Amino acid sequence: MRSLFGVLVWAGVLQAVSCHLPGDLRLVDNGFEGLVVSISEDLPQQHCNQILHGLKFVMTDFSSELHKATEGRASLREVTVVLPRTWQTDILSCSLLDPVNSIAVPTTTHLRVSNPHPVFGSNPWVQQSQGCGRHGDFIQLGGDLLRATTNDSYSHAAKLLMGVWPKFRWGVFDEHGYDNDLLYPATYMDPISGEMRINNCKDEQHPICDEDNHVPEAPNKHNAQCQGKSAWDVIMASQDFKDKRNTATNSSEALIPKFYFVQAGxxxxxxxxxxxxxxxxxxxxxxxxxxxxxxxxxxxxxxxxxxxxxxxxxxxxxxxxxxxxxxxxxxxxxxxxxxxxxxxxxxxxxxxxxxxxxxxxxxxxxxxxxxxxxxxxxxxxxxxxxxxxxxxxxxxxxxxxxxxxxxxxxxxxxxxxxxxxxxxxxxxxxxxxxxxxxxxxxxxxxxxxxxxxxxxxxxxxxxxxxxLVSSSGASLIVHSKAYPGGVSHVARGSFTIDDSISSDARFAVYYYDITHVGNTLELITPSGNIMSSVNMQEEDGDANVIFMNIPMTERGEWHYQVENRADSHQGLQIEVTSVESENRLIRLHIWTNVDSVNNTSSDPIIIYAEIKDGMLPILHAKVTAKVQRLGIDTNGNEHTPIYFYLQDNGLGDPDITGGDGVYSRYFPNIFHDNESLIHYELSVTAHNINGLAIKPLNNILSTSTQFFVEINDQSCCGKSIEYEHVTHIPPFQRTEMFGVIGLLSKPFNEDTVPPNRILDLWADINLELHKISFHWTAPGDDYDWGQAHHYEAVMAKSLSDALIFNGERINGMPTPLTVGFEQSMALITTRYDQFLYLVLRAVDEVGNHGEVSNIVSIYVPRPPATTTKAPSSTFLPFMDANYINNGFNLSYNEPAVRVARHKLEDIAIIIGSVSGFLIILAVFSTFCFFHVSRRQRQHHKNNNEILEANKNSMVKKNSAPLFNHNESTDSEASTMKVVDVKSVNG
Structure with a gap:
């Protein structure tokens, strides 16, 4: 076993880590400083020594892997490890050389050591909420990965960590496909060789795919997000290396990192x-x-x-x-x-x-x-x-x-x-x-x-x-509502107490003057009991509040009514507060893609909200953003707030991956009389009141650490993360304030905002009909808001032409639907045995066009020779309907792609099929007519016979009728009806 003697630096004095917490991760003189590793409170104390021992060896090996992958440009200089609050560092299972300093929990942790993930297990993975060239949110790995006992195991864990580091630090993405993924398939046809090949980098053993090994035409997530640039090019353009920063050193040895151990206080x-x-x-x-x-x-x-x-x-x-x-x-x-x-x-x-x-x-x-x-x-x-x-x-x-x-x-x-x-x-x-x-x-x-x-x-x-992130924390506002004075004498409302919050709640009435609160203050429990405030309420005039502490609060929907005596320019505020449940920790975290409070550039603002139950993402929640402009309108009133949903759909722009619990959307484009810096306050509410939200369950098979799997051997994740086992979660509601955002607004006559990018374009080919069907999700007019005006699409002969939107224009595109709806189109082609590249973009009503979509490569083999005359057009339309002619000229002298008509043989088949169906229908109708007529004649004859027989029958009142079981059902019904009539008549 290798020794790290002289490398580990224990935080003996607080000043030793003063420049590390909280701090930014930065590359200084080819060494990363400020890396913060946090260990989850969920990991047991008895694993302390094993985890810390493994972490030191893995991070040291990782420094060497990083040095090698970046060709000497970067390695690891220092690591700060934040131990759980609950760990005792003076016992045998967690014995450290020196006392560990207690520090406040850092606002940013880069590497999280926790329990295994439901899909990735203990292997490292990155949560990426932003696009190409933007850093990831964090790296997470299972504690089991660090509890290995051999150098080979540590070395392999370091290689796994190196495999995800470029995604976290430099914003690159996976360069491989996935089984059964329509958008990022595991294999595809190589346009150069014409053969099927695996969707990956040519040198899949290297963690960073360089220009020589990059395959720009491969249909993977990196090429879609980064528009065909190699991972190496994206990394070299980052803040770490651009403008000749941190150039390669002559040293053949990586830095050996120093470790600072602190504990959350x-x-x-x-x-x-x-x-x-x-x-x-x-x-x-x-x-x-x-x-x-x-x-x-x-x-x-x-x-x-x-x-x-x-x-x-x-x-x-x-x-x-x-x-x-x-x-x-x-x-x-x-x-x-x-x-x-x-x-x-x-x-x-x-x-x-x-x-x-x-x-x-x-x-x-x-x-x-x-x-x-x-x-x-x-x-x-x-x-x-x-x-x-x-x-x-x-x-x-x-x-x-x-x-x-x-x-x-x-x-x-x-x-x-x-x-x-x-x-x-x-x-x-x-x-x-x-x-x-x-x-x-x-x-x-x-x-x-x-x-x-x-x-x-x-x-x-x-x-x-x-x-503290891991504690129940400060009070949580469960319900808050303002009741203006002079409108109603009684303030009535309801709130829900669910099992995600503590069983102790506080019902509070805030007032301007205590006389504004009448004598009536009642709470109605979910079971219907009325709780009067007599002998329960408390008053705090120094905080202008009357409140009731409700211990062991009954779960469910509560109702209240409070007498409101406030005058017209004041009112009452009703708030219900509690704290997080100790058994179920649901947290809502909000951030944006801009670092500054005031965004004076033309770059759009994207809102992100992460909602998780413990460490597990919550899916299908209702996540609503509220944007309130500061100031007053021309009438002296507050501006009307804007509410809108955030989405976890994995469409790529802006939501990178579906199923990760990160919901996102572009900030709405709001116009004003002139260009000015307008400030808004942002808050987000997430809830599961409708009961549709789910969370993944840990798969037992994925929790075991698989130390010797291939780095790229993953079954996940392309467009979205697919979980094998999920469960519905009980209702909850969380609201958090983000704070103020400054946005440079545009005048009404300046619409410079384009539609968002289409990143889920895919195709399927029907070889028999020579039909190519394309599918995508409609973008918006202003990013992901509204409805675009029209689409533009080209069929290019080369990847380089497709990237610059150069090729044969396709006319007759369908009209865009409202953002978020799926759309499709189909073409019939006679261009065989050659590779073509389709790209698409949306255009708004003033001509702003979105960025080029992900590129779809197409190859249609030549069908067997027939005597049918081929159509004159290269692409013929498969369907008519709902299209516009955009009127653009072709990029080169070939026939335009149009919404086409059916081929002659197809029309003949359709006509013959319809004619045959009509003949069969006529024969069947004639048969039914004669059959029904015959049954009616027989039915009439049977009725006459029964009536004649009943003239000589005596039937007792309420007696059961006698049936001839050999008669038909119709006869039984007739007989029963007649008998009932006679029995009633006596």
């Missing part, structure tokens, strides 16, 4: 609040005090360290960092630590840098220090921060490894630049934080209750992000 949160004169207006300061109290006293999870800092021209700590619990009065003391009145320091004199520095000092008083902590910065959206101070804040946050979430309070309509006035956008983006906003809603000297609720929920969203 409790979250540490400092709430930093601006205390200037601007907060003196209306109820702004009062709402801040109530919001901070609510989130600290009621929503902050136990075992969280919390402190409070206020700042104006200077900063001070009003509550030192303290550990939350549910026994002592610490929550009350921290929640009441805000000053009762704001200062009179002008807003322009505020010093945000002072607030950040004071927060770091408060964190440094804790043994864990500031690294990995979260600062929630609550500040107004006006005033300017000097560039020098902003640069210092960015430097401090980067060096100390903190995340900053900003809440702009209050946001006013005049703030068109939002965070740009402070430069907070750069600060938040650098630290992987989020920005939230609270609209300024005032009525005279008062502020609306909506403003207070929005501030409370923004604080809660930031706290939830800082909570």
């Amino acid at each position: 409790e979250p540490r949160i400092i709430i930093v609040v601006e205390d200037t004169a601007v907060m003196n207006l209306q109820k702004r300061w009062d709402f801040i005090r109530k919001a901070v109290r609510r989130v600290v006293v009621y929503d902050m999870p136990d075992d969280t360290h919390v402190g409070v800092v206020v700042f104006n021209s200077v900063a001070r700590t009003t509550a030192s960092l303290a550990l939350m619990d549910s026994v002592s009065d610490i929550r009350q003391r921290i929640g009441s630590s805000m000053p009762r009145n704001p200062s009179h320091v002008p807003e322009k004199h505020k010093c945000i840098l002072c607030g950040i520095q004071e927060a770091l000092r408060a964190l440094d008083m804790d043994p864990q220090g500031a690294d990995g902590a979260t600062i929630i910065l609550l500040t107004s959206g006006a005033g300017a921060t000097p560039k020098r101070e902003m640069d210092e804040m960015v430097r401090l946050s980067t060096v100390r490894g903190i995340r900053i979430d900003a809440i702009i309070y209050p946001f006013t309509e005049q703030q068109t630049k939002l965070v740009n006035s402070h430069g907070l956008e750069k600060l938040v983006s650098t630290t992987h934080g989020s920005i939230y906003s609270v609209m300024d809603e005032g009525v005279g000297n008062d502020s609306k209750i909506n403003m207070m609720i929005s501030l409370m929920n923004s604080l809660l969203a930031a706290v939830r992000k800082a909570s």
